[in-house]
Amino acid sequence: MNETAVKAVEPAGLGGRPVYELHGVSKTFVRRNVHALDRIDLTLAEGSFTAVIGSSGCGKSTLLKIMAGLLPPSDGSVYLSGKPVMGPRRDIGMMFQQATLFPWRTAIENVVLPIEVRDGKQAAAAAHEQAYKLLDLVGLNGFELVYPSELSGGMAQRVAICRMLINEPTVLLLDEPFSALDELTRDFMNMELQRICMQRDATVLLVTHSIAEAVILSDLVYVMSQRPGRFEEAVKIDLPRPRSLDMMSDPHFGELVNRIRSHLDKGAFL
Amino acid sequence: MSHPDAMTDSDAAPTTVWREEVSLIDRVPRSVAMILLLIGFLLVWQAAYSFELISKIIMPSPWETAVDIAFVGQNLLTGGYMLGALWTTTLEVVEGFLIAVLIGFLFGLLVGETAFGERAVMPYLVAINAMPKVAFAPLFVSWLGFGIASKVALAAFIAVFPVIVGTAAGLHAADENARMLFRTMGSSRWQTLVKLKLPIGMPHFFSGLKNATVLVVVGAVVGEFLGGGKGFGELIRVAASQLNTPRVFCLIIYLSFLGLGLYWIVTVIQHRFVFWHRETVLQGEIGA
Ligand SMILES: Nc1ncnc2c1ncn2[C@@H]1O[C@H](COP(=O)(O)OP(=O)(O)OP(=O)(O)O)[C@@H](O)[C@H]1O
Ligand SMILES: [Mg+2]
Numbered sequence: 039m040n041e042t043a044v045k046a047v048e049p050a051g052l053g054g055r056p057v058y059e060l061h062g063v064s065k066t067f068v069r070r071n072v073h074a075l076d077r078i079d080l081t082l083a084e085g086s087f088t089a090v091i092g093s094s095g096c097g098k099s100t101l102l103k104i105m106a107g108l109l110p111p112s113d114g115s116v117y118l119s120g121k122p123v124m125g126p127r128r129d130i131g132m133m134f135q136q137a138t139l140f141p142w143r144t145a146i147e148n149v150v151l152p153i154e155v156r157d158g159k160q161a162a163a164a165a166h167e168q169a170y171k172l173l174d175l176v177g178l179n180g181f182e183l184v185y186p187s188e189l190s191g192g193m194a195q196r197v198a199i200c201r202m203l204i205n206e207p208t209v210l211l212l213d214e215p216f217s218a219l220d221e222l223t224r225d226f227m228n229m230e231l232q233r234i235c236m237q238r239d240a241t242v243l244l245v246t247h248s249i250a251e252a253v254i255l256s257d258l259v260y261v262m263s264q265r266p267g268r269f270e271e272a273v274k275i276d277l278p279r280p281r282s283l284d285m286m287s288d289p290h291f292g293e294l295v296n297r298i299r300s301h302l303d304k305g306a307f308l
Numbered sequence: 309m310s311h312p313d314a315m316t317d318s319d320a321a322p323t324t325v326w327r328e329e330v331s332l333i334d335r336v337p338r339s340v341a342m343i344l345l346l347i348g349f350l351l352v353w354q355a356a357y358s359f360e361l362i363s364k365i366i367m368p369s370p371w372e373t374a375v376d377i378a379f380v381g382q383n384l385l386t387g388g389y390m391l392g393a394l395w396t397t398t399l400e401v402v403e404g405f406l407i408a409v410l411i412g413f414l415f416g417l418l419v420g421e422t423a424f425g426e427r428a429v430m431p432y433l434v435a436i437n438a439m440p441k442v443a444f445a446p447l448f449v450s451w452l453g454f455g456i457a458s459k460v461a462l463a464a465f466i467a468v469f470p471v472i473v474g475t476a477a478g479l480h481a482a483d484e485n486a487r488m489l490f491r492t493m494g495s496s497r498w499q500t501l502v503k504l505k506l507p508i509g510m511p512h513f514f515s516g517l518k519n520a521t522v523l524v525v526v527g528a529v530v531g532e533f534l535g536g537g538k539g540f541g542e543l544i545r546v547a548a549s550q551l552n553t554p555r556v557f558c559l560i561i562y563l564s565f566l567g568l569g570l571y572w573i574v575t576v577i578q579h580r581f582v583f584w585h586r587e588t589v590l591q592g593e594i595g596a
Contacts, residue, residue, distance in 0.1 A: 108488055128494040138485045141584035142507050155493040155503065185584055 054083035057209055057241045058105060063114035064266075065100050074100045076266035077114065082209075082241050087232075089244045089252035091298065092262030098245040101267065102211050105243070106132055118209070128156065131207035133215040137194035139186040139201075146182040149173065149200045156205075165204060172200040176230060192223040196230075203234065210235070210242045217247060225283055228255055232281060249302070253294050254281050261301040271301045368554035376554040380562060390543065394562070397539035400456055400528040401566060404463025408520050412468045413513075416475020421501065437469045442530045449535040458535050463527030467520040474516015478509020511585045514578040521574055525567040540566075 058080065065075040074097040082088055090098055103109040105116060107123045116123040118130070139148045149169040154162035173182055176196040186194055195216060202210065215231075216224045232255055235242050246252050252259045253275055261271045275294055277285055285291050336344070350370045356362060357369045368376075383390045418425035419433065445462050452458040482504050490500045532541025540563050547555035 106492055108491055126491045126494060130492070132492045134485045136485055138489055140507070152493045155495045155499055187584065187586065
């Protein structure tokens, strides 16, 4: 936790080498004639934590899918580490709202699935040790051989985190990863997420509905307008790192939350 | 028209609590309920027989039927000619089932996994499925003869459709997130099929198989009705033509064990493979 002092001085993380670069990305779903994204420009600096917040249906998931190479943009370009994104990329970690664990696999088998798909069963068996460590890291010691039906929602999400991390991605795209959890578990998971990201110096883009969550985790929060999604505003979060939950009672935290909320409200009535 | 004492009543007894009351009939254990229903059915049957609501020539008494069940059971156990007939029908059913599963699975893959199958093959399958399939029996007889092959073919033909539907439905069971997850892992089409779509589709596949176990017996017996042979269906036909109704009843009962046995085997296999599926597990606990 000693490298955090450096971050505290340089909070917005805008200085680092750019990992993701999006230029004028637009998306129209031609078949249903939905204009989902409108000229999005976005740069993620290495090691930064960025949140995108916006109302339902404004195109957040679409943006993430385009960045992950799961959907082609209608216009604009996406670069990851200087190379254009042309299809699904294995070097990024992705997480969705649901844990999407596979019920016929034990927790640990779910975690090593990406390795199994990439390098085969033997490599997956060899990765078990690493998977044990990851599960231990998120507090699931002793649940390695349990099937998902025996896990709570929060535990399942933690297994999904481990699965995302097993390939050691340095870029994480998170689509409302904890929104299905209750508030207590969610706060806890957010702090876990921060710890893991800082430990690995990962570059993170988080999509969320929760202003508080966006503020407590991020260096920079983008507020998205109603459809077609466009970045209305970027709010720098200059709270020191590592963040803790008691910062939520900090007056400055309240100010930031209010500022974001006012932008969101404006968007809602336009 | 409320009772004036109704309120004073509950005021007078403040210690009583409001609880869910399970009525008497809901508290009867399952086995007892089943036996009671059976006894009731037998009584009605006996009454219908005694009062000659239906002519005694075509309606046997429960007792006559029971005697015949014992007789046929003895014949089967001592390796009489009926055992041979049962064996013939069993062979037809099992072979028909295996063929239906194999072909149904392959067609299900074609229809569920390829755009060609879904667009070009599916409409024909739907059309064929809508036909009264037993009407093909004479065709199978003229193509394959009066032996076991024509019955196996009809049984498989009738039973193959639920397997196709189950397999194809299973291949579509994976949700959007699961598919995206596999794509982000760089999964090939083959890997996605084997590691995601087939396992997640197992419950659908098995419900298709269960439907097939019922239909395959229908196919085999109808095949025997219409194409002769030496099976149980033939015994039923002969007994019916002799107006030996107790025998018909009793043969049907033994025949149903064949379908039930196949169903049971499929269920056991399903529990081995689909242990993770909630509905499957619940079914197992209830004892379906
Ligand atoms: N495959 C698709 N085909 C057609 N329209 C789509 C498709 N995917 C998304 N859309 C539309 O694009 C818009 C943006 O969808 P998206 O899922 O990105 O919203 P979102 O911001 O993630 O919403 P939420 O917060 O509810 O998850 C919606 O109006 C949706 O109907
Ligand atoms: Mg979304």
